[in-house]
Amino acid sequence: MLITYPAGVLHSFLLIITDICTGFLSELSTYFGTFVENFFQHQIRMRKLKVTEMGRKSVEQFRDSHKMPLVVVLDHVRSLYNVGSVFRTSDAFLVQGICLCGITARPPHPEIHKTALGAEDSVEWKYFERTQDAVKWLKEEGYTVLAIEQCEGSTMLQDFLPDKEKKYAVILGNEVKGVQQEVVDMCDGCIEIPQFGTKHSMNVSVTAGIIIWSIADRFLLSAPPAQ
Numbered sequence: 079m080l081i082t083y084p085a086g087v088l089h090s091f092l093l094i095i096t097d098i099c100t101g102f103l104s105e106l107s108t109y110f111g112t113f114v115e116n117f118f119q120h121q122i123r124m125r126k127l128k129v130t131e132m133g134r135k136s137v138e139q140f141r142d143s144h145k146m147p148l149v150v151v152l153d154h155v156r157s158l159y160n161v162g163s164v165f166r167t168s169d170a171f172l173v174q175g176i177c178l179c180g181i182t183a184r185p186p187h188p189e190i191h192k193t194a195l196g197a198e199d200s201v202e203w204k205y206f207e208r209t210q211d212a213v214k215w216l217k218e219e220g221y222t223v224l225a226i227e228q229c230e231g232s233t234m235l236q237d238f239l240p241d242k243e244k245k246y247a248v249i250l251g252n253e254v255k256g257v258q259q260e261v262v263d264m265c266d267g268c269i270e271i272p273q274f275g276t277k278h279s280m281n282v283s284v285t286a287g288i289i290i291w292s293i294a295d296r297f298l299l300s301a302p303p304a305q
Contacts, residue, residue, distance in 0.1 A: 137196075137199055137200045140169065140172075140200040140201075141200065141202075143172055144172075145172045145173065145174040145175075146171060146172045146173055146174065146293070146294060146297045146298055147174060147244070147245040147246065147297070148173050148174055148245075148246050148247070148248065148290070148293055148294075148297070149173070149174050149175050149176065149177060149216060149221060149245075149246070149247040149248075150164060150168055150173055150175075150176045150177070150247075150248055150250065150286060150290070151176075151177040151179060151209065151212055151213070151216070151223075151247055151248065151249040151250065152164060152176065152177065152178055152179060152182045152250055152282075153179050153180065153182075153209040153249050153250065153251045153252060153257050153258060153261055154179060154180035154181045154182060154209070154251070154252040154255075154258070155181075155182045155250065155251075155252060155253065155282055156181060156182075156252060156253050156254075157253060157282070158183045158187060158189035158190050159189060159190075159192065159193045159283075160193075160253070160281065160282040160283045161178070161182060161183055161190050161193075161194075162189065162190040162191065162192060162193030162194035162195075162197075162198065163193045163194070163283035163286070163287075164176065164250070164282070164283055164286045165185075165190070165193075165194040165197040165198045165201050165203075166193060166194050166195055166197040167283070167286055167287050167290050168197065168201045168286075168290065169194075169197035169200050169201050171290050171291065171294040171298065172294075172298065173201060173290060174202070174245075175201065175202040175203060175204065176201055176202070176203040176204075177203070177204050177205075177206060177209075177212040177216070177247075178203055178204070178205045178206070179205070179206045179207070179208065179209040179212050180206075180207065180208070180209060182205075184203070184205055185198035185199075185203070186198065193283075209249070209258060209261045210260060210261060210264060213247075213249070213261060213264045213265065214264075216247045219245075220245055221245045221246060221247040222244050222245065222246050222247070222266050222267075223246075223247045223249065223264070223265045223266050224246060224247070224248050224249070224265055224266060224267050224268065224269050225248075225249045225251075225257045225261065225262045225265040225267075225268045225269070226248055226249060226250050226251070226257070226268075226269055226270075226271070226285060226289055227251065227256055227257045227262060227268050227269075227270065228256075228270050228278065229262060229268040229270070231268070232267075232268040232269065232270040233267060233268065233269055233270065234269075234270055234271075234272050235269055235270065235271050235272065235288070235289070235292055236272070238269050238292070239296070240293055240296055240297065242296075242297060246293065248269070248289055248290075248293075249261060249265065250282050250285060250286055250289075251282075253281075253282055269289070271285065271288055271289070
């Protein structure tokens with residue numbers, strides 16, 4: 079049986095449906111409008127900086143800058159790519175200089191440049207045929223010399239608190255043999271990076287990055303160097 083409704087009832091019903099749909103569409107529009115607005119604001123906040131916006135120093139400005147009182151010593155590091163990477167990281171954190179020892183290659187060299195990307199021109203370096211001579215020279219210059227190794231009685235990196243009144247030198251060893259025992263014996267201490275996997279060794283350039291960043295975190299970020 080066909081049910082009929084008065085025209086007034088149908089009209090009221092249609093008004094109710096219209097109001098519901100209008101409200102829903104309005105809420106939906108507001109939601110998507112806010113979503114789109116937030117999305118584009120987020121994209122603006124996350125825009126990658128251009129090279130010209132990064133405040134990069136020229137080589138001359140780098141050389142004139144106040145440096146972090148840290149020297150990195152490479153003890154018979156075999157890979158030229160590792161050497162270049164250490165130069166690049168040292169440049170990024172205003173390291174005072176690098177000592178290249180033994181078989182460690184010296185700039186200029188295309189393989190060093192491939193990873194250093196010019197940092198071999200900004201960071202000062204000095205060559206020693208024997209790492210022991212580098213350690214002796216650094217101590218005469220007033221540096222506290224630390225081997226980066228796994229030794230008995232070593233200090234875990236997270237427990238190392240550098241004295242901002244001191245100068246430090248850290249020694250990174252050969253990719254296979256590490257820091258020579260004779261060199262370790264000459265050091266004022268040993269810092270160890272805690273590791274938790276099946277491999278208790280890391281690439282030299284990775285180790286350098288961790289150590290340099292950790293020291294820079296205490297020296298540079300808490301008290302930015304004077305320009």
